[in-house]
Amino acid sequence: MVDLGEIRKEYTQGRLDETRVADNPFTQFHAWFEQYQETRPEEPTVMTLASVDADGQPWQRILLLKSYDDKGFVFFTNYQSNKGMQLDASGKASMHFFWIGMERQVQIQGRVEKVSREESAAYFHSRPRQSQLGAWASHQSRPLENRAELEARFNQLNEEYQDKEIPLPDFWGGFRLIPERVEFWQGGEYRLHDRVEYRLADGEWAIQRLNP
Known part of the structure; x- marks a missing residue:
């Protein structure tokens, strides 16, 4: 057995007060994201995306957030990949x-929908040419004999x-996660973390502090 119990870190950088957060999670997320970017992280948009397959088995993978506004949070993928088919089937993520x-976490849960073809095309053609070709070349999540x-x-x-515009694949595009629940977590000393939950009810955001 590899015992990791002695690896410990105290969280002491800040506090999160439910009476002082923004009225909605989009504004609160933007404020935190801007502060995070100021720390110059190597991959500021990196996130974990979770989905569930037809057997109820959860899946997770690392993706990059590509845009957000008060309509939701957008990322792009192969629609025929495991995650693409799982998101399409369940409609949730x-x-x-x-x-x-910064000793912070943000968790966002809700329903997903595909973005418009125009929005997918705009992002696809903004990518480096090699990345566009890579989207066509990879039959994502399918078995591969070898790298060759x-x-x-x-x-x-x-x-x-060569010397032609690379078209947007029919099987590739964006998803938008439309939040129904958002939780902001600020690490606290003695594991007394601050957790503030936004939950959508009847079109309004209810704010609630949670036990750590």
């Missing part, structure tokens, strides 16, 4: 951000679309 440098097979597809596509 959860995001989690862990900003260890993947690289051969990429090279073939690179030749096919």
